[in-house]
Amino acid sequence: VDLHVGLDGRRDLGGQIYAQVRAAILDGRLRPGDDLPPTRELATRLAVSRNTVSAAYERLAAEGFVSGRVGVGTYVSAQLPAVARRPDADRSPADDPVRPRAVWDTMSDPPDLSLGEPAFDFRTGLPDARYFPFATWRGLVSAELRGAGQRHTYGEPAGHPALRAAIARHVAVSRAVLAGPADVFVTNGIQQAIDLLGRVLIEPGDVVAMEDPGYPPPKRLFRSLGARVVGVPVDADGLVVDALPDDVRLVYVTPSHQFPLGAAMPLARRLSLLAWARRTGAVILEDDYDSEFRWTGRPVEPLQSLDRAGRVVYVGSFSKTMLPTLRLGFCVAPASLHTALRKAKYVADWQSGQPMQAALARFIDDGLLARHLRRMRRVYRARRDRIAMALDGQLAGVLEPVSAAAGLHLTAWLREGDPGADEEVERRAAAAGVAVYPLSMFAVDRPARPGLVLGYGMIEVDRIDEGLRRLHACLGRAGTVTGT
Numbered sequence: 001v002d003l004h005v006g007l008d009g010r011r012d013l014g015g016q017i018y019a020q021v022r023a024a025i026l027d028g029r030l031r032p033g034d035d036l037p038p039t040r041e042l043a044t045r046l047a048v049s050r051n052t053v054s055a056a057y058e059r060l061a062a063e064g065f066v067s068g069r070v071g072v073g074t075y076v077s078a079q080l081p082a083v084a085r086r087p088d089a090d091r092s093p094a095d096d097p098v099r100p101r102a103v104w105d106t107m108s109d110p111p112d113l114s115l116g117e118p119a120f121d122f123r124t125g126l127p128d129a130r131y132f133p134f135a136t137w138r139g140l141v142s143a144e145l146r147g148a149g150q151r152h153t154y155g156e157p158a159g160h161p162a163l164r165a166a167i168a169r170h171v172a173v174s175r176a177v178l179a180g181p182a183d184v185f186v187t188n189g190i191q192q193a194i195d196l197l198g199r200v201l202i203e204p205g206d207v208v209a210m211e212d213p214g215y216p217p218p219k220r221l222f223r224s225l226g227a228r229v230v231g232v233p234v235d236a237d238g239l240v241v242d243a244l245p246d247d248v249r250l251v252y253v254t255p256s257h258q259f260p261l262g263a264a265m266p267l268a269r270r271l272s273l274l275a276w277a278r279r280t281g282a283v284i285l286e287d288d289y290d291s292e293f294r295w296t297g298r299p300v301e302p303l304q305s306l307d308r309a310g311r312v313v314y315v316g317s318f319s320k321t322m323l324p325t326l327r328l329g330f331c332v333a334p335a336s337l338h339t340a341l342r343k344a345k346y347v348a349d350w351q352s353g354q355p356m357q358a359a360l361a362r363f364i365d366d367g368l369l370a371r372h373l374r375r376m377r378r379v380y381r382a383r384r385d386r387i388a389m390a391l392d393g394q395l396a397g398v399l400e401p402v403s404a405a406a407g408l409h410l411t412a413w414l415r416e417g418d419p420g421a422d423e424e425v426e427r428r429a430a431a432a433g434v435a436v437y438p439l440s441m442f443a444v445d446r447p448a449r450p451g452l453v454l455g456y457g458m459i460e461v462d463r464i465d466e467g468l469r470r471l472h473a474c475l476g477r478a479g480t481v482t483g484t
């Protein structure tokens with residue numbers, strides 16, 4: 001490995017090399033089996049004699065930190081000697097020379113979704129990668145990586161021109177979003193679209209309103225920017241507009257499929273939200289994260305296309321329609337924000353990965369996204385129908401389904417149970433191999449009515465019945481689950 005060694009002055013050069021390699025091994029920068037730089041190479045790099053380096057390596061070898069063989073070189077030993085490490089236990093944050101802003105201490109850690117593979121996976125928000133056309137996608141990406149003949153310089157922060165045009169057409173056709181390529185900004189997922197809008201729109205102390213229960217990451221993001229985040233209740237028609245305070249700078253909503261409860265906001269409610277925004281001067285951030293999967297009812301026009309006042313920013317994602325690992329999303333913004341958004345993307349990360357963007361443009365333009373979506377709709381519909389049937393049947397005594405027209409999950413309330421009871425169900429279910437999210441984890445200001453979010457992005461249809469049977473056993477008799 002290319003270990004950094006920095007020498008100070010001309011005294012005890014061998015000792016300095018020894019100490020730095022030893023420290024790198026002890027703090028884990030060098031792992032067992034890693035090669036040390038060859039003595040000749042390191043000597044040249046540090047302008048010291050080869051003997052100086054050899055002596056340092058020999059001392060490390062004598063203490064058991066490294067091993068060496070002629071022809072193989074010197075490498076970090078598989079069995080490291082036991083060395084007393086500085087105890088960390090009695091350190092207090094006050095000892096740290098640099099401290100993050102206090103807001104980061106109030107924030108929970110990111111969830112670890114890589115942990116194990118639950119036998120029965122009802123986690124929401126995850127599409128089924130087993131059906132993704134990897135070979136096709138690989139072909140498109142590798143065509144973009146063919147070599148120096150293509151432009152591999154920093155590009156346009158707002159996004160690859162072909163992709164901006166493809167997304168504009170895609171959302172115009174599939175969602176009646178009114179957008180030209182200039183209105184589209186390519187981002188690393190919806191999450192970055194929201195980050196850029198936060199940078200562009202939010203001053204510390206501004207009020208941001210969001211649905212309660214709602215999607216947690218934007219809440220944390222807005223808080224990190226110094227905003228005061230307030231939860232607004234949700235009913236069967238989505239966000240309750242009459243409950244919005246007047247001093248809101250931005251309201252974050254999921255009108256096509258309220259996350260996590262599932263309501264589709266009817267036209268009348270949409271119009272009243274737009275009227276409220278016109279009256280108060282607030283910006284509406286419309287998150288349309290999974291409405292490509294719509295199962296019943298007629299689609300309602302997005303707020304973005306109903307808006308006549310330029311107050312709505314629309315954000316979308318390829319995380320559900322393709323893969324969340326691609327980190328590709330976008331926002332469609334009114335002209336008044338274009339210049340600032342472009343600068344915000346530039347200061348954030350300059351641009352999203354260009355080969356991926358170009359490949360996605362082809363994926364959309366060649367009709368491959370539409371084909372994949374048709375296939376996935378069949379797959380997910382069968383799963384959804386299966387869960388809906390169980391909710392109306394064997395689970396009807398313990399769970400009360402919440403109606404939802406779109407998306408990759410169904411939500412149901414526990415018929416009985418105190419606030420927090422759903423977290424106890426989550427724990428019991430996990431022990432039975434069933435992964436399911438409790439509604440409580442999406443509460444913003446007020447405790448959520450206990451319930452479960454049953455995602456079907458990851459679970460094969462033939463595993464649903466057994467998964468739900470086990471879940472049923474965890475729910476026990478209605479009323480026996482109590483909060484913790």
Ligand SMILES: Cc1ncc(COP(=O)(O)O)c(C=O)c1O
Pocket residue numbers: 124125126188189190191192215254259287289316317318319324328329
């Ligand atoms: C409400 C909501 N918005 C957005 C996203 C997707 O975000 P991203 O595009 O950053 O992956 C999700 C994913 O779970 C979501 O549930």
